[in-house]
Structure formats: structure tokens, C-alpha cells
Amino acid sequence: MHLKDRFSNLLCSLRRKLASPKILESLPDVQGMERIFENGRCLYDGYQRATPVKYGSLGEQVRRDPVYRKALAAARLPDVESMVVESRFINLFILVKFFLRNLNSQNIIEFGAFKGGSAIFMATLLAEYYPDARILSLDTFAGLPALKTGVDKPPEDFLAINLERTRATARSLGLTNLEYVQGLIEDTAAESCLRLGAIGLAHIDVVLYGPSVFAQNIAWDHMAPGGYIVQDDALEPTCPGATLAVEEMIRRRGLSMEQIWPQIVFRANMQATRAIAIAGD
Numbered sequence: 286m287h288l289k290d291r292f293s294n295l296l297c298s299l300r301r302k303l304a305s306p307k308i309l310e311s312l313p314d315v316q317g318m319e320r321i322f323e324n325g326r327c328l329y330d331g332y333q334r335a336t337p338v339k340y341g342s343l344g345e346q347v348r349r350d351p352v353y354r355k356a357l358a359a360a361r362l363p364d365v366e367s368m369v370v371e372s373r374f375i376n377l378f379i380l381v382k383f384f385l386r387n388l389n390s391q392n393i394i395e396f397g398a399f400k401g402g403s404a405i406f407m408a409t410l411l412a413e414y415y416p417d418a419r420i421l422s423l424d425t426f427a428g429l430p431a432l433k434t435g436v437d438k439p440p441e442d443f444l445a446i447n448l449e450r451t452r453a454t455a456r457s458l459g460l461t462n463l464e465y466v467q468g469l470i471e472d473t474a475a476e477s478c479l480r481l482g483a484i485g486l487a488h489i490d491v492v493l494y495g496p497s498v499f500a501q502n503i504a505w506d507h508m509a510p511g512g513y514i515v516q517d518d519a520l521e522p523t524c525p526g527a528t529l530a531v532e533e534m535i536r537r538r539g540l541s542m543e544q545i546w547p548q549i550v551f552r553a554n555m556q557a558t559r560a561i562a563i564a565g566d
């Protein structure tokens with residue numbers, strides 16, 4: 286990065302830190318667009334979340350929200366530092382604060398914890414907005430499993446994990462709603478899903494084709510009507526396996542995407558959602 290760019294980034298982040306905290310109470314309405322549910326998703330909702338973050342001031346408003354600040358600071362603590370980029374944290378914040386409340390479950394499952402940062406982020410939001418909800422975050426906590434197909438070409442930096450430190454960080458933050466589940470998701474997910482009951486949001490962040498397909502399928506069977514399936518890796522050029530997994534899910538289930546940036550977001554079991562979402566307006 287050029288010195289000039291670095292300086293301007295530094296200045297931006299300083300300006301953000303100095304901006305006074307202000308609770309984000311609502312999202313801007315989208316003028317001239319109808320809020321209808323078709324093909325298993327609501328384009329209005331996806332547009333309302335993404336466009337003002339990408340091209341307007343919503344991202345800056347989220348950054349001023351004290352709960353967002355608290356959750357982001359926790360996710361960036363050195364022992365758990367997350368790989369998730371900030372635009373995706375902003376979207377997760379918007380989803381959890383303004384959309385999860387319309388569902389009959391606010392429980393979250395995460396496939397792919399790495400050092401545990403994104404789980405800490407979401408657990409902080411749940412503790413604040415839905416104190417009865419829980420999050421289970423699944424990982425080997427020992428790096429990626431062996432590759433089974435030629436489609437994956439993962440980066441090589443998933444080993445430096447210390448689960449005890451991750452758990453200690455969650456404890457020190459008082460996050461009793463968060464549990465890290467160690468093992469291959471193929472071995473641990475079924476029981477985890479059963480323990481959660483209905484799931485409001487599934488965060489899928491496992492990089493590889495096989496685990497992404499597995500996570501999508503098992504999550505689907507346990508999602509609350511209208512639940513959010515958030516695919517973190519499918520847009521990453523380093524994760525073609527995750528992209529392929531999403532393509533296959535679209536074909537297999539005849540799905541449409543609700544949102545494509547900064548993460549791909551699907552809604553599950555939308556038949557029942559039609560009534561729920563309209564009632565939640």
C-alpha cells in the first residue's frame with residue numbers, strides 16, 4: 286500500500302474512533318421499492334442492508350453504535366482476532382439487531398471459528414439484544430481438515446489457534462451464551478443443531494467445498510422459518526470450493542439470494558416466512 290493511502294486510512298480510522306457514540310435506532314427506508322417476498326427472499330431487505338453501507342453513510346452510523354463498538358473491540362482482542370472483514374461485521378450487526386428479532390429463534394450456529402473472533406462478535410450482540418439466545422461455534426481448532434477435492438486452494442494460515450485462550454477470552458467478557466465445540470463439523474454439527482433447536486442465523490465460514498456443502502445442508506434442516514444463512518467465503522477468490530458449494534445449493538434448492546454483498550445471504554424455509562415477515566413490519 287502506498288504511503289499516501291496508508292496515511293489516509295489512518296486518518297479515517299482516527300476520525301471514526303473520535304466520532305461520538307450514537308445508538309443506531311433504525312435503518313433508512315428504501316424509496317420506490319416494494320417490500321415483497323418472492324423466490325424465497327426479500328430483495329428490499331437485502332438492498333436496505335447493503336446499499337447504504339456501500340454507497341451511503343450507514344456504515345459510519347453503525348461504527349458509532351456503542352454495542353457495535355463493544356462487539357468489534359471484543360472480536361479484535363489479540364487471542365481471538367477475527368479474519369472477518371469489517372464490512373461483513375457491519376452486515377452481521379444489521380442482521381442481528383434489526384432482522385433477527387422478526388424470527389421465532391435468535392439462536393446462532395457458526396461453522397468455522399478459527400480463533401473465535403466472529404463468534405465473540407455475535408455473542409456480544411446476542412447478549413445485548415436477545416439475552417435468552419445462544420451461539421455455538423464449531424471448528425477443529427486444529428486447522429483445516431485434509432483436502433478431498435481438487436477445487437480447494439486454501440490459504441495456509443489456519444493453524445495458530447489456542448482454544449484455551451479463546452475460551453478464556455469469552456469467559457473474561459462474561460459471554461455465557463457462547464460455546465466453542467471442537468471437532469470436525471461433520472461429527473459435531475448434528476448434536477449442536479439439536480441442542481440449539483431452531484436456528485435464526487447460520488454463519489458459514491469454513492473455506493472448503495465439502496465442509497461448506499455439509500454446513501449448508503445441515504443448517505437448512507434446522508433453520509427457523511425465514512432464518513438467515515450467511516456465507517462468508519463464497520465471494521473470496523481464495524475459496525472457489527465455497528463458491529461452488531453455494532452454486533450447488535442454489536441449483537439444488539432452487540434458491541435466490543437475498544443479498545450478495547458484503548456476504549451472500551439466503552433465507553431458509555421462506556414459505557412460512559411470508560406471513561412472519563409481513564407481521565414483523
Ligand SMILES: C[S@@+](CC[C@H](N)C(=O)[O-])C[C@H]1O[C@@H](n2cnc3c(N)ncnc32)[C@H](O)[C@@H]1O
Binds near residue numbers: 404426
Ligand atoms: C476462515 S476460518 C474462520 C474464520 C472465523 N470465523 C473468524 O472470525 O476469524 C475457517 C475455519 O474453518 C475451519 N474448518 C474448515 N473445515 C472444517 C471442518 N470440516 N470441521 C471443522 N472446522 C473446519 C478451519 O479449521 C478454520 O479455522
